[in-house]
Amino acid sequence: MIAPSSVFRHRLRVYWEDTDAGGVVFYANYLRFFERARTEWLRDLGFGQQRLKDEAGAMFIVSDTHVRYLRPARLDDELDVTVLVREAGRVALTILQEAWHGDVLLAEGSIRIGCVDAGTFKPRRIPSEILEAIPK
Amino acid sequence: MIAPSSVFRHRLRVYWEDTDAGGVVFYANYLRFFERARTEWLRDLGFGQQRLKDEAGAMFIVSDTHVRYLRPARLDDELDVTVLVREAGRVALTILQEAWHGDVLLAEGSIRIGCVDAGTFKPRRIPSEILEAIPK
Amino acid sequence: MIAPSSVFRHRLRVYWEDTDAGGVVFYANYLRFFERARTEWLRDLGFGQQRLKDEAGAMFIVSDTHVRYLRPARLDDELDVTVLVREAGRVALTILQEAWHGDVLLAEGSIRIGCVDAGTFKPRRIPSEILEAIPK
């Protein structure tokens, strides 16, 4: 379990679009939930991704995702999705993420994102103001 | 344009998952945005859909959607999605919906939803407490 | 019902990703099925959309969709999705589309697509070789 300090938390609701014929959230959609939380976390640090692309020509791309699915979520459930940076390198971040329904852990993942040039997709350094804004 | 009185409004953000290679929101996703707003509107009236299914065996299904796409939305945009009931019959509702970015109208739709038995999918009356809760 | 002559037909299968907690295909996904069929129809006429964008700077965007949902489809069903041009103007096409499971009509729609400049999103003429390739 992720310690409460320095963890960012994003709340979202499960809608029809998120479920499948098993009656629960379609597992692939946890990657979407995790990404929404990372987007809100970056915004909370002061960085919008459209602006990052337009102004710095930089884009984050996902290079590795490892997710374990523990419990199902259902229509109307409110989930809390967390973001915690485990490793911050010069060109990539490894982020731990969890999805909770109340005090039940539904899914947990390790997501690696790398910074690339928005035109060429070649790796580039993460803008230093982002690295500096990440809580240690 | 929908008059401000009795209009329900739901705010959401555009994430990567909502966009396509044209650089803007994939048009089919406005149906998702409209549905999220209807879900929050029903909840605001006091009705959760999972509970409706479990307790009353009732489910709303969409039978007709007519959407016009006027302007593109981009990553990070915050949209306001509205809900206004135009017609409330005994087994179906016709709902006007709009998606706005600030004061720019992006998309507008007319969505018809019918009430069915959750097991057989046969039409049934909309629970009277829902009809009574809808603002006239 | 669409007459068999000059109708393009695309077959696809319903997967878990296409369904929702109602146990059937999520209605918004018919717009995706319709679009897959239009893409294959354009390819069948000789036009790939990525190439159209790269070489002619042209892109089709959807401006209006009207869909009626008649019967549910379920996991593993094979659907036949049809494409028939009803109106071909200089800057836009109106296309009739249907989704069938065997001889049961599941959904039908009228989709309006317009040609735009890929950079500016401003309307432009449909490339004449596409208009000429469309069966009359």
Next chain:
Amino acid sequence: MIAPSSVFRHRLRVYWEDTDAGGVVFYANYLRFFERARTEWLRDLGFGQQRLKDEAGAMFIVSDTHVRYLRPARLDDELDVTVLVREAGRVALTILQEAWHGDVLLAEGSIRIGCVDAGTFKPRRIPSEILEAIPK
């Protein structure tokens, strides 16, 4: 790289719905592509999942996904998605999957699926006729 013998291969095309504003396939959609291939592989062995649910009350659920994203795919690309069982236990399978565009490997994953009772979601043995049908 997966050896050609006993590898199942499913071909699919990249549509607008699969892409994001980066101009390439949205990474989360590889989980969908992998699942389509597993569905067709199970069907090729003789097993439809809707029927499995209706007749045997059994359902496969995904419990762990590890995916590496190596190269981007674009609109109109045709991808070949492979399925190879690495481990077959009594209640779960571990499956190696790859997505190729021609001879370029785009993504590779290890997906763990478990068999559960469709009503209770409790683990149960994989039907023996499925285990027997899997190539050794």
